[in-house]
Amino acid sequence: MPRKDSFLEYLLFNHRVAFLFAFLLITIFLIYHTYDLEMDTSIKKMVPLQHEYIKNLYKHKDELSLGNDIRIAVEHTKGDIFDKEFMETLREITEEGFYLPGVNKGKVKSLWTPNVRWTEADEFGFSGGEMIPPGYNGSNESLLELQRNVLKSDLIGRLVADNLRSTIVYLPLIEQDSNKQEGETNGIDYKLLSEELESNIRQQFESDSVQIHVIGFAKKVGDLIEGVKGVLGFFIITVIITFHLLIIDCRCVRCAGVILIGSLMAVAWQLGIVTLLRKLMVVFRESEYWLPFIKANPAFESIQFGLDPYSMLIPFLVFAIAVSHGVQYVGEMGVRIADGATPFDASTNTFRVLFLPGLLALISDAVGFVTLWFIDIGVIRELAITASIGVATIILTKLMFVPIAMSYVGIGDRAIEFTKKKQASPSIIWLTLSKLVKPKYAICIVLISLVGAGVGNEIRKDLKIGDLDPGAPELHPTSQYNLDNHYITKNYSISADVLVVMVETPPQSCSSYKALKLIDRFMWQMERLDEVESVDSLVSVIKHVLSGFNEGNIKWSELPKNQEIIGGALTYLPSGYQNPDCSLVPVIIYLKDHKATTLSNVVSAVESFSKTNNSDTLANFILASGNAGAEAATNQIIASAEKRILIMVYSVICLMIFISFRSIRPVICIVLPLFLTSILCEAVMTKMGMGVKIATLPVIALGVGIGVDYGIYLYSKMRYHLDQGANLQSAYLAALQVTGRSIVFTGMALSLSVGTWYFSDIKFQADIGILLTFMFLWNMIGAIVLMPALSVFFVKYEK
Structure with a gap:
């Protein structure tokens, strides 16, 4: 029968040297550019910029803090803070804090800063002063006076611990727009800030008598970046494990080398292309076309193509998918050489058979990844683009480079002998599995799968959106950051989880009695919530001042109806409690944690109050600023997108399979095992206490894309043998x-590789490792067991 060459096959195999040379030059060029790859931890990437809460936050960003600050709790382990040596250490830490990168020096607060004062009511009204008394020299008398000043102030529980054994140095950060315009500076370098907090603060001042505890968004991101350094080590471990397993499976070092080189080439290309896109984006942002483009396409505002803790997943996935396709190619080519073909003929014939199924699988992967773009969070949108770029590089490196390289390299004699032996005498494992396509066994498999799907569906009903652990769930509970967070929340009445409700009023009306009374009623309702630690606002200050005017009598801690009395109390108002034209009042709600249920309950309470009481002529209560506000918005976006994204992913995959095979039957056979894996994956997440969030939602979607490769390859091979006249069991055995x-090897090898992530310093990477291990294994089982069982009912009459 004459050979039918496609144009691509003819072009590829008749110009092999030219293509190999081109691959080499492109690889060198892109590897060179990967050295310019930069970390990008812009806060805009982490939040849904088009969400109402975030729009409100940036609307008032010049009038309110974005909640991005650092709190350094300095603990005296051998007594209270009123100690000469301890106070001197606190002074030095405060001075070091002034010079940390990104710190807003004018708003730093500590017992040593002049903006921290005490007040008391006396027979003349109010008296007060700086917290550190004039002439302080560390003597017992001056320390006693300092103690009296602290006790007179309202700092207990806020800047000084309830047990008086520690005090906070508060460092607000200057949050600059990462989309800088001409003349503006770059945003905060979280990596540098975190490193200097460790070297200049913790390491320099921590001792037997002084312990340092540091929390804040910037520190958490810095710790994540530090943990990300270990990702390179895990990638190297993955490569080493995969290479050794490839040698065991292929029984040919040069075959394993080609697969590995092609896979690493795909990773290098993906990282290099992303780096080039980042450079182009920097140039584009500085051009005159950027602002008009962003106005027309706001989704690109947070896209910067930098490496972040979440995008670290992509090189692993690119490597995994590339290895999977490479193993399929070498396995098929080995059979043809065992039948007597030359390496060149075997490679061309294998290319002809596997190129279209491989291309279909990769296009399905890419289009499935693109659906992540519809989640309005910058880091996920970047992930969608970079994952799709990674798949595109695999099309070139695995479906083109590997066939050319294998046509030269061939397969070793030991591997050929092993293949001949297996063809002559199939493994008892494959003979046993081939019986699963008998109707009686197929029915049992389908019924077991239905039961598993039912049980998994019941369990997954309890799956939560957002974080389920206190502190920083991205880090292990025993991490330094989470230990510091636990200490501060235990010893202070404030927490690191802050929700700011913005109260908008007409200009010069925020201090009117009616508006203040409404804010007071709102605060009262918020304080009654179990999830709330405390609430602070302009109203709190007015009550405190009026009580002080009346000898500290708590009965006077009430809002007066007389506007002049309110105006008199406002003369003592610290900065930050209203904006300059008195049209905005922040109500600061300190939460016990930022768990999904906490945020949901508090946000629901705020929205319920605002729905009933909002008035354009009096006051509008709008959400939200603070880190908890940003997380609440993120959770809402994830909740609305979760089901929609999975539906889109499955719809695209179904469409691609239908177009390729032109039948609904293979769609059912290939997709149902993937759907079962998705259900069971969410059940596993529920049992392990994982929520659906930025780190886990992409894994659920990406896992489907990886699994579809298995099904397409196996079904294509079965279909080929069925078309040759084989019965279903024989076709299944041959496949x-x-x-x-190859599927079993890939599933086992990649599961073992990503399973090493369990030991990562970053908890969310360990969680992702567990999920990917489960999905690799279960997709493998679904393709090998469930898909053939479904074929009994949908494919057995196709010849």
């Missing part, structure tokens, strides 16, 4: 011997 063996 298992080549394609099935």
Whole structure:
């Protein structure tokens, strides 16, 4: 029968040297540019910029803090803070804090800063002064006076611990727009800030008598970046494990080398292309076309193509998918060489058979990844683009480079002998599995799968959106950051989880009695919530001042109806409690944690109050600023997108399979095992206490894309043998011997590799490792066991 060459096959195999040379030059060029890859931890990437809460936050960003600050709790382990040596250490820490990168020096607060004062009511009204008494020299008398000043102030629980054994140095950060315009400076370098907090603060001042505890968004991101350094080590471990397993599976070092080189080439290309896109984006942002483009396409505002803790997942996935396709190619080519073909003919014939199924699988992967773009969070949108770029590089490196390289390299004699032996005498494992396509066994498998889907569906009903652990769930509970967070929340009445409700009023009306009374009623309702630690606002200050005017009598801690009395109390108002034209009042709600249920309950209470009481002529209560406000918005976006994204991913995959095979039957056979894996994956997440969030939602979607490769390859091979006249069991056995063996190897090898992530310093990477291990294994089982069982009912009459 004459050979039918496609144009691509003719072009590729008749110009092999030219293509190899081109691959080499492109690889060198892109590897060179990967050295310019930069970390990008812009806060805009982490939040849904088009969400109402975030729009409100940036609307008032010049009038309110974005909640991005650092709190350094300095603990005296051998007594209270009123100690000469301790106070001197606190002074030095405060001075070091002034010079940390990104710190807003004018708003730093400490017992040593002049903006921290005490007040008391006396027979003349109010008296007060700086917290550190004039002439302080560390003597017992001056320390006693300092103690009296602290006790007179309202700092207990806020700047000084309830037990008086520690005090906070508060460092607000200057949050600059990462989308800088001409003349503006760059945003905060979280990596540098975190490193200097460790070297200049913790390491320099921590001792037997002084312990340092540091919390804040910037520190958490810095710790994540530090943990990300270990990702390179895990990638190297993955490569080493995969290479050794490839040698065991292929029984040919040069075959394993080609697969590994092609896979690493795909990773290098993906990282290099992303780096080039970042450079182009920097130039574009500085051009005159950027602002008009962003106005027309706001989704690109947070896209910067930098490496972040979440995008670290992509090189692993690119490597995994590339290895999977490479193993399929080498396995098929080995069979043809065992049948007597030359390496060149075997490679061209294998290319002809596997190129279209491989291309279909990769296009399905890419289009499935693109659906993540519809989640309005910058870091996920970047992930969608970079993952799709990674798949595109695999099309070139695995479907083109590997066939050319293998046509030269061939397969070793030991591997050929092993293949001949397996063809002559199929493994008892494959013979046993081939019986699963008998109707009686197929029915049992389908019923077991239905039961598993039912049980998994019941469990997954308890799956939560957002974080389920206190502190920083991205880090382990025993991490330094989470230990510091636990200490501060235990010893202070404030917490690191802050929700700011913005109260908008007509200009010069925020201090009117009616508006203040409404704010007071709102605060009262918020304080009654179990999830709330405390609430602070302009009203709190007015009550405190009026009580002081009346000898500290708590009965006077009430809002007066007389506007002049309110005006008199406002003369003592610290900065930050209203904006300059008195049209905005922040109500600061300190939460016990930022768990999904906490945020949901508090936000619901705020929205319920605002729905009933909002008035354009009096006051509008709008959400939200603070880190908890940003997380609440993120959770809402994730909740609305979760089901929609999975529906889109499955719809695209179904469409691609239908277009390729032109039948609904293969769609059912290939997709149902993937759907079962998705259900069971969410059940596993529920049992392990994982929520659906930025780190886990992409894994659920990406896992489907990886799994579809298995099904497409195995079904294509079965279909080929069925078209040759084989019965279903014979076709399944033949497919298992080549394609099935490659699927099992890939599933096991990649599960073992990502399973090492369990030991990562970053908890969310360990969680992702667990999920990917489960999905690799279960997709493998679904393709090998469930898909053939479904074929009994949908494919057995196709010849």
